[in-house]
Amino acid sequence: MxxxxxxxxxxxxxxxxxxxxxxxxxxxxxxxxxxxxxxxxxxxxxxxxxxxxxxxxxxxxxxxxxxxxxxxxxxxxxxxxxxxxxxxxxxxxxxxxxxxxxxxxxxxxxxxxxxxxxxxxxxxxxxxxxxxxxxxxxxxxxxxxxxxxxxxxxxxxxxxxxxxxxxxxxxxxxxxxxxxxxxxxxxxxxxxxxxxxxxxxxxxxxxxxxxxxxxxxxxxxxxxxxxxxxxxxxxxxxxxxxxxxxxxxxxxxxxxxxxxxxxxxxxxxxxxxxxxxxxxxxxxxxxxxxxxxxxxxxxxxxxxxxxxxxxxxxxxxxxxxxxxxxxxDRPSLQDPSRPVPVPSPPLTLRLHECTFTYPGMERPVLRRCSITLEPGITGLVGPTGSGKSTLCQILTRLYPIPDGTYTVNGMDVNRLGVADLRSLIAYVPQDGVLFSDTIAANIAFGKPDAGEAEIVAAARATAIHEEILAMENGYETRIGEKGVRLSGGQRQRIALARALLLDRPILIIDDGLSAVDTETEQIILSHLAEYGRGKTCLIISHRIAQLLDAHRLLVMEDGRIVDAGSHRDLLERNAFYRTIHEHQTRTLCAR
The missing domain is CATH 1.20.1560.10 (ABC transporter type 1, transmembrane domain)
Incomplete structure (x- = not known):
């Protein structure tokens, strides 16, 4: 206040x-x-x-x-x-x-x-x-x-x-x-x-x-x-x-x-x-x-x-x-006086030396961060607090940034209408918010006029269709405030289904499968690989297994992208990536 x-x-x-x-x-x-x-x-x-x-x-x-x-x-x-x-x-x-x-x-x-x-x-x-x-x-x-x-x-x-x-x-x-x-x-x-x-x-x-x-x-x-x-x-x-x-x-x-x-x-x-x-x-x-x-x-x-x-x-x-x-109060994100049309897919996103500090804080979260996201799936890993979620919020245009810092197909985002750019992006945040409504309404939140077939297809892609049918009222089951009647994995998959239903050229998933079991995770990832063809996808995860099929992997530390390459390249030269891979591999073997 x-x-x-x-x-x-x-x-x-x-x-x-x-x-x-x-x-x-x-x-x-x-x-x-x-x-x-x-x-x-x-x-x-x-x-x-x-x-x-x-x-x-x-x-x-x-x-x-x-x-x-x-x-x-x-x-x-x-x-x-x-x-x-x-x-x-x-x-x-x-x-x-x-x-x-x-x-x-x-x-x-x-x-x-x-x-x-x-x-x-x-x-x-x-x-x-x-x-x-x-x-x-x-x-x-x-x-x-x-x-x-x-x-x-x-x-x-x-x-x-x-x-x-x-x-x-x-x-x-x-x-x-x-x-x-x-x-x-x-x-x-x-x-x-x-x-x-x-x-x-x-x-x-x-x-x-x-x-x-x-x-x-x-x-x-x-x-x-x-x-x-x-x-x-x-x-x-x-x-x-x-x-x-x-x-x-x-x-x-x-x-x-x-x-x-x-x-x-x-x-x-x-x-x-x-x-x-x-x-x-x-x-x-x-x-x-x-x-x-x-x-x-x-x-x-x-x-x-x-x-x-x-x-x-x-x-x-x-x-x-x-x-x-x-x-x-006025939003800090303002549309330009004459917004230009948004570029057509496929889309390449570039962030150039972006430094960002949250209002009221002194220490920047992003420090001259540069990243290029091209069509295909890009995976991003990094320690907790390295700025991954903040990067997602910047890419989704939830905060203002200086001119020339963020471009889409070479076009400065500050020349685009805020809503126009967001209409290109499907975003799955860490805390996938659900509403006290039916499952169908939650999946169709971004597309209220979606038909039943579209909703079911999105649910199948996130491997939750069968679980929904097993509920008392199927897709008309009311899930309570914040999805209180669902498990963490079910909430995440419904939030992901909501994003997939939009079928937008940019998909950003911020650790959206952390509560999903390994077997279900593999089913979802196979669908994401098919869904991501021709689209620009960024998947953030703490699980290396979720990112093995990515076309490119990035490592983020202390607000910057410090390394990029294939899985094999990062294993050879990046200590952080190698450490978490070895730890997760030992954990799986122990099971």
Missing amino acids: KDRGPDHPQGWDGKNAVRLLKLSAGRYAWRLAVGFLCLALVDILQLWIPRVMKHAVDGVSTGADTALLAARSAQIVGLALLIAVLRYFWRWFLLGFSRLVERDIRQDMVNHVLTLDRTALHGRTTGDILALSGNDLASVQLAAGMGLVAFVDAVFMSVAALAFMAALDGALTAIAVAPLPFLAVLTRTLSARLHRRFVQVQEKFSELTECARTTLASIRLFKAYNQEEAQTARFDALGRSYVHHNLRAAMVQGTLFPFAGLVGNASVVLVLYFGGRLVMEKTISPGDFVAFIAYLHLLTWPMMAFGWVANLFQRGLTSLNRIHDLLS
């Missing part, structure tokens, strides 16, 4: 946050217009009821009959029914607007996150993004819904009520509003403190969400290492910290909202005292006094609401700014 500090010295920009909300509001201007019209009519009708009460009370004072009281009562009932109908419609339009804003911003977030690359996402955890789309977005929805409604309602009602009160008695109105400046000063003073504390609350919620996600995703590991109690303690500590920061924010809220109510009640006391004297002096009529009290009652809600609205808006703006920060 990006660390901007509790005060957001360079991160907080309310204008950007409001601009983000305006983009959504512009799409539903008609809904807002109709909703606020209904809200305004409700307020006008509420303001009209005290006038009816005034005439009723004055009528009683002058000895009017019960027919007049019945007529006035019927007017109030009719106004109340009309208010109920209009309230239904303003809620449907305005609160519905807030839900539409929530949906649109969530969709924008998902769309935007899918455009970001690993460099752009380096400073964010999954829990942070989940918190933004959950707790933060809920705060935005509440501010854009009830917060906006309460604010507009409070402003309109305040102005209108003050106007009606002034029409009855200007001096008494001035007395009634005398405490309001104290509320304005307090609200302004506490708003900045509320913002700082809400930022801390949302950041703690992100940490809590990430801890929960990690716990669920790795629950088997926690059990295997008997770490349930330790993880429970960590989660409890984060939960206590989250509650602590919420209570600190509540302390500020607990000052603002009650004080707003105190100001409103102070106005009532002043009006009762001074207004009562005016009635006794017959300066105003009893009906005027009752109407004035009713208007003051209507004004009390806005005075109390301003504290509540300030709280909602502060939370909403804080969350909206955090969401804006995410939407402001």
